[in-house]
Amino acid sequence: MMKNARMRPVDGLFLLWVIAVNVLYYHQFWTQFAPRIRAFFHLWHS
């Protein structure tokens, strides 16, 4: 399969798109739930 593997500029664009969606998505979750996530994993106790 790798012999026939092709990379196109549009693939790079898709990669950037996926990274952007993931970063923005998980960032919003972290913003909303950070205190609970911290408490859950007992990493930081105030």
Added chain:
Amino acid sequence: MAFLSALGWLAIVALLGIVAVVFGARVLDLLGLNTSCVLERVLYSAGISFAAIQVAVHGLIAAGWLSRGTLLVLFALMALIAGKSWKVLGEFAAAGVSFCTQVKQSRVATVLAMLIVALLISDAFMAMAPLSGSDASHYHFTAPALWLQHGFHPLYDITLSFAVGQSHMLILLGLALGSDHISLGLIFLGGVLSAATLYRLAREWMSLEGSLTVTLAFLLTPMIFWQMTVAGAPDIWMVFYCTLAILAAARGISTRSVRWALVSGFLAGAAAGSKYPAWAIPVVLCLLLLVETRSLRFASASALAALLGGIWPLLRNAWWTGDPVFPFLSHWLAPNNFNPYTFASILADTHPSANHSGFISLIEYPFRLVLEGQRFGVGHYYGPLVLAFAPLLIFAYRPTPLFRISAGVWAAVFFTNVFSSQMARFLLPVFAIALVLVFSGAETISKKGRPLLRIACAATILVFFAFGAASYALYARDFLPAGLGIESREHFLQRLAPNYQEVSFINSALQGKPGAAMVFFRHVYYLRVNMMDGDPQSSWSVDPEKLLAPDSMLAFLRKSDVRWVIRTGDYPDALREPLRALESSGDLRPTASAVANDFSGWRVEGERVSVPVQILEVRPQGP
């Protein structure tokens, strides 16, 4: 003991499911409909039966005949009528063995299948935790419970009770059989059937491993595990009905069978009968059937069956209020009973705010519903996969009726959502379809030797699995101990059910006392005294414009048989002045007080505050 009870409730739910499947298989036989796939046959059987049960339960409660006895007779009749169709269970078991053999041949499929089974077992016990969901305690369970207790009548003080639809009849079924745990179990069963239908749809276009991957992604999506376990909302049944309706419609088109169009319409109607916005599903399905078959007969058969499956809540509302979609058309259809304050509050809860209107906001919505979900009907609970893989939709295209129907229904529901409510939670019925479409695009492109795309897709899925598992663990930690019976029911409710501490205090203080209690909080399911919701944001009975003067308020309380006013924190803004004036004049007299510990804002965020609770007695009318 509590663990054994949970097993018992789950066994009852399984038994109800089995009777539904064998009866539905009989109906399919009578209609002369068959499929080579046993799983699909079982799903159609369950879908037809449960949609019919919903209609029957709605009829029974309206007639005043709903009881455990009538339901036992109904299910006994279904089991008897099934006759030789009981053999479908044996065929299903044989198909299960064959599926396991197939799965064992692939290590990836084995791991995925084991994870799915483990997740479903955990979901089952999580669903057995006592009811504690917010909307569930406000109306999903409260309205059916009140109808069961006091008869079928409009509950104007719980305005959302008019949104109680066909799938709520399964909640009512569980309550009538004797336990809200059966209702919760039936909601869980809706989730299992949805996942199985999604898998079946995925298998039309994807490999075994790909289909199991998308099924696991579905089950790990926060919106899904929340809805099928602890939310106490029956909306997950819409996913099942809608996805199955699409499969049936495609069968109807490819076999040119009007009977499949009937089944498809009936299932789409069952989905539509669950929530007002879901009426887009049967409407679009009928149009697509018309376009695909060029036959008015097909489309009309589907439309009539849809009405049969879902029109009952609209008829009920029209009968009670004059407005089938109460309260949304009551301004025109029932102006004499219009409450502008409550109407504005409900509109604000189900529509985008003014600063999200306009052309740009329409373009932004598909992105913001996922990336800013908290402001758009908890759209972030769907996860990022549909948005991340959306560009791959072009690779999902298949020249088949099933693809065209799936894409058409998904697009129609999505765009009606964009142009109306912009509430992502109303997209739930088509989430399974959206997920399968984008995953099939991802699998297609992954097989085309484009390594960068394959790596991007695989990494996104793996990160989501890790995120989903962590979110699930966070949720399970709170609910699973109660579901397994490790934590006592009372301790769990005190800890996690909103307004429960206030409710406990009111129940003990007013036990056996006459008159109704007016409360200003929304979670009233566990109240064991006659109550009236006094919050004008949720109660159509309370129009602040008419209650500005203290005398008007006092007259209203007496007319409504309200003997007790429960002050939790402060009164609602719109009623503060007249109620405080009644306190000052001695017409409202404090009789008991306590301090409750309650949630502030969304329960999932875990913030708690102390809430002073005061019970005030309304001065009885003099001779």
